[in-house]
Amino acid sequence: MSATAYPAECPAGRNRLIVLMLLVPGLLALLCTFLLPMAWLARASLSAGGMTAFGSELTLANYRAALTDPFYWQVGLNTLWLGVTVSVFAVLLGYPIALFLARTQSRWRGVLTALAVAPLLTSAVVRTYGWMVLLGDRGVINSTLAALSLTDAPIRLSNNSLGANIALIEILMPYAILAMLAGFGRLNPALEEAAAMLGANRLRVFWRIILPLSLPGVLTGALLVFVLAISSFVTPRLMGGGRVFVLGTEIYSEATVTLNWPLAAALAMILLGIFSTVIVLYQRALRGLEG
Amino acid sequence: MADPHIIVEDLVKTYPGAARPSVDHVSFALPRGEMLALLGPSGCGKTTILRMIAGLIDPTAGHIRLNGREISQIPVYRRNMGMVFQAYALFPHMTVAENVAFGLEMRNIPKSERAQKVARALDMVKLGGLGDRRVTQLSGGQQQRCAIARSLVIEPELLLLDEPLSNLDAKLRDEMRDEIRDIQRRTGVTAIFVTHDQDEALSMADRLAVMSAGRLEQIGTPRQIFDAPASEFVAGFIGAGNFFPGRISAPGLAEVEGIGTLAFDGAGTPGDAVKLMVRPHRLKLAQDAAPGPNRFAGQVEKVTYRGQILTLAVDVAGRRMLADMHTHAGALPQTGDRITLTVAPVDVTLIGGGGA
CATH class of the missing domain: 1.10.3720.10 (MetI-like)
Known part of the structure; x- marks a missing residue:
C-alpha cells in the first residue's frame, strides 16, 4: 500500500505520508554517510590490486591474497x-x-x-x-x-x-x-x-x-x-x-x-x-x- | 487462645529518619489453622508487619514467636514460610513446574518425590497439565494459582499473602477469594493476608486486625468488628455508619444534641461523653412522625438507586445521615420528601462499648 493510494483528507493515509516524510532526513543521512560508502568499499574490495586507481574489471584477487596469506x-x-x-x-x-x-x-x-x-x-x-x-x-x-x-x-x-x-x-x-x-x-x-x-x-x-x-x-x-x-x-x-x-x-x-x-x-x-x-x-x- | 500458632508482641518498626514508627507496638496472636486479615488504609503498616513476620524486614523492637519459639533472628530462607506476592513474583525464566519445584529443590528433596509433590500442588490449584508452560504464558488468575501452589508445596508453617487479589479483575477476584479460602481450609495452613478491601477481609478471614497509622485498632472476628467496633475509625473503615456524639443520661440512654434521646444496647456510665453509631441498613422508615427516642426527622437530600437497595442521604437537624432501604414495588422516598427514620435500640452501637 502506498500513501498516494489514499486521498489527502483520509487521516490514515495522511499519517502514513507524515511518517514517511519524517523518515526521509534520517534515511538520506544514512544513505550518504553509510550505505554509499559501504557500497563503494565493497566495490573497491573487488578491484584489481595496486594503488588507489581502480580498474573497471572485477576480481576476487584481494580476497584470495588475504585468505591465502x-x-x-x-x-x-x-x-x-x-x-x-x-x-x-x-x-x-x-x-x-x-x-x-x-x-x-x-x-x-x-x-x-x-x-x-x-x-x-x-x-x-x-x-x-x-x-x-x-x-x-x-x-x-x-x-x-x-x-x-x-x-x-x-x-x-x-x-x-x-x-x-x-x-x-x-x-x-x-x-x-x-x-x-x-x-x-x-x-x-x-x-x-x-x-x-x-x-x-x-x-x-x-x-x-x-x-x-x-x-x-x-x-x-x-x-x-x-x-x-x-x-x-x-x-x-x-x-x-x-x-x-x-x-x-x-x-x-x-x-x-x-x-x-x-x-x-x-x-x-x-x-x-x-x-x-x-x-x-x-x-x-x-x-x-x-x- | 489455648495454643497460639503465632504470637506477635510489641512489634515496632521505625525507619531511619521517619517522624513516627511505621508499626507501633502491635501485638496479636493467631491460633493454628486460622486465617487473619490485616486490614487498613495504605500506609497503615500492615504490609510492614507481614514482611517482618516473613523475615524480609528486621523489626526495630518486639518479638515474633512461632510455636512458642522466637523467630525474629532467623534468616528469611530458614523460616519456612510461604508467601504470595502482590505481583506474584513468579520466576520468568522457569516453567510453571520449575517455579513450584523451586522450594523443594532448595530443601534437597529427591527428584522423583519433587515431581509428585509438584503434580499434586498443581492439581490442587487446578493447574494440572500446565506444568510445562512458561509462566509468562499464564493468565493473571493462573499466575495467582501458580504462586499459591509454589508457596504451599513446601508445607509452610505460615502462608502469607500480600494483597493477593489486587491484581485481578472483579469477576476473577470473587472466584479467587472463595478459592483461596477453600484451599486454606483444606490444607489447614495458618494464614495471614494483607488487604485494604473490607469485603475481602470480612468474607475471607476468621479474624480481622484493623490497623491505622501503625497501630492495631482492633482485632476480632468479622462479626465483632462489624457489630462492636472499638473506635470510630474501625466503624468507619468497615462499612458505612452514622455517628452521633452524645452524653449518657441514664444506663442505656444518651442525649444527642439536635436529635434527642437515643436508646442503645448496653449501659454506659451516666455523664460520660460517648460516640454512638447506627449502620445505614439498620434504619427504617417510620410510618408516623410522632416524637420519641431513636427517631430522626429530616428531609431527603439525595436518593441513590443501587438495584437491591436505595441509599438515602437525609438532612436531620443539619446533620447528614445515610439510610439504606430495600427497594420494593411500592412508592419510594423522593428527593425533598420529609421523612422520619427509626432504629431499634439493639441496633444503636456504643463505640468502644464492648460485646454485641
Missing part, C-alpha cells in the same frame, strides 16, 4: 582473541558494578552511574596515552617497583598485547556497564525475596535467580565490547608499539602506508563478515535465553 590468518586470529579476552574481562570487571548500580536503593545512584560511565567523556586516544604513562618501561608502575627494589628489570606491560588488552579492557568497560544496565530489565527485588522465602540463601539466590535473569544484559555487554575491540586500532597500535597486529591496524596500514586500498577494503569486508556472524550468534543466544 598465513600472516592475515594470524592477524584474524589475533583480532578474535583480543575481542574474546577484552570482552570477557570487561564484562567480568563491569558485572559487579552494573549489578550494584541496578540494585542499589541509594539516592546517589544517578551520580554513581554517571561516574561509572564518565570515562567515555575523554577520548580513547587520551586514555591510551594515560595507560602508556602508567604501564611503560619507565612508567609509574615500573619506576615504583624499581624504586622499591622489587624488580631488577622493568616488567613488560606495554608495547605488547598485554598492554593492548589492559588498556582496551579499561577503555571499553563503561560500554559494558551501560549495556548490562540496559539488559538487566528482568531483575526484580521481589523475585529475590520470593526465592529467599522458598529457602534460597544469598548464594543460591544469585546462582538461580540473579545470574540467569541478568544473562541477556551480560550477553549484550559482551557483544558490544567484542565488536568495539575487534574494530579498534588506535589502542592496539599505540599500546602494542607496532608489535600487535590486528585487523584494525592492518587495514589502517594497508590504506595509509602501503596505499593498497583494494586489499584494505577486502580486509574491511572480512571484518564486517565477522561482525555479522557474531551478531547472528548473539541473536540466537538471546532468543535461547528468553525462551
